[in-house]
Amino acid sequence: MDKSQYRRRDRLVEEKQHDTYREDKKWPEPTACKECNAVYIEGRWTWHEPSLKTNKVVCPACRRITENYPAGYLELKGTFFNKHHEEMLNLIRNEEKQEKDEHPLERIMTITEEDGQTLITTTGIHIARRIGKAVSRAYQGDLSFTYGKSEKSIHVIWSR
Numbered sequence: 001m002d003k004s005q006y007r008r009r010d011r012l013v014e015e016k017q018h019d020t021y022r023e024d025k026k027w028p029e030p031t032a033c034k035e036c037n038a039v040y041i042e043g044r045w046t047w048h049e050p051s052l053k054t055n056k057v058v059c060p061a062c063r064r065i066t067e068n069y070p071a072g073y074l075e076l077k078g079t080f081f082n083k084h085h086e087e088m089l090n091l092i093r094n095e096e097k098q099e100k101d102e103h104p105l106e107r108i109m110t111i112t113e114e115d116g117q118t119l120i121t122t123t124g125i126h127i128a129r130r131i132g133k134a135v136s137r138a139y140q141g142d143l144s145f146t147y148g149k150s151e152k153s154i155h156v157i158w159s160r
């Protein structure tokens with residue numbers, strides 16, 4: 001196999017990966033996630049009760065979690081943040097609950113504390129943006145968003 005064939009294979013792998021995380025992918029209805037029981041019905045993922053005849057797959061959010069492939073990164077830092085850490089994480093958890101109730105594919109993946117800052121990874125870009133905005137609304141501070149290629153990923157930084 002020469003070099004150009006290798007390159008082509010890499011590209012195919014990349015495209016396939018993107019496809020597995022696609023939130024607008026069409027599934028047969030009803031389809032349920034065997035990990036989290038989210039149900040795909042009427043063109044979107046919901047928390048309906050799965051029926052017995054449901055087609056079983058792994059939803060894009062669970063796939064991201066299993067493969068550790070976040071769509072959103074949210075960094076929180078600063079002396080104010082460190083002082084109000086617990087309180088702010090409660091607000092963040094509450095925002096996650098509201099978003100996830102309505103949109104099953106929008107979830108927090110991990111919360112990591114390191115060197116006085118906290119990194120939160122998420123399965124969707126909307127929840128990362130929502131949390132950033134909620135924190136900024138409640139505590140002011142500096143908020144910035146950076147989007148990745150075709151807005152499939154987001155990096156949010158908040159500091160105070």
Ligand SMILES: [Zn+2]
Nearest residue numbers: 033036059062
């Ligand atoms: Zn799932």
